[in-house]
Amino acid sequence: MFSHVLICPKREVKRFLDLTAEETSDLWLTAQKVGRQLESYHKASSLTLAIQDGPQAGQTVPHVHIHVVPRKGGDFEKNDEIYDAMDEKEKELKEKLDLDKERKDRSAEEMSQEAEEYRKLFL
């Protein structure tokens, strides 16, 4: 699967419904820009964009975030498996924010390399 990017507003807001009009526009214009770059970078042909807005929709971290995932034919055996991957990403995010929980990070080198490539891409 391709790199999965989460986009969130700077202000810590729990629900998408609670964003101001300006924040909503900024958030989605950013998602559009990031999606365009990601799709081109990964030579993909589609995107999955989703907000799980509230715990009953699968949101595990109470700070609005958009999932942006570049898609290619045959990247998942069944299209809906993308949403299991989305849940995995939610869990990772939650564990990352949970300081009591032990987790194995990717190596500093791996993360630094990805961050560097994405920096060139988006900035």
Add this chain to the structure above:
Amino acid sequence: MFSHVLICPKREVKRFLDLTAEETSDLWLTAQKVGRQLESYHKASSLTLAIQDGPQAGQTVPHVHIHVVPRKGGDFEKNDEIYDAMDEKEKELKEKLDLDKERKDRSAEEMSQEAEEYRKLFL
């Protein structure tokens, strides 16, 4: 499952990436407004908001549309079943637009009643 609403821009555009900044803002501010009303109307507590942007992401009708679905605890046995429901809705939309395909509409009365309730809600 609750009523599932699709929101699309007036201009027929295939990809979310191809909307202008103004269309993107309008589309998501509308989704936010509709989501707020739907959630309250159905006494739900969360929302699923998603765009399947391009055929490889599960888009079946080449006109940008956002899926907005009010969510409640226990509405699906597994959270991800919502995405199967989303695919069903994509198929319905496609069949509705395919004039050669026979389909059984809901009764005029059923549709008129739902349209009337939603008109009061959103206008």
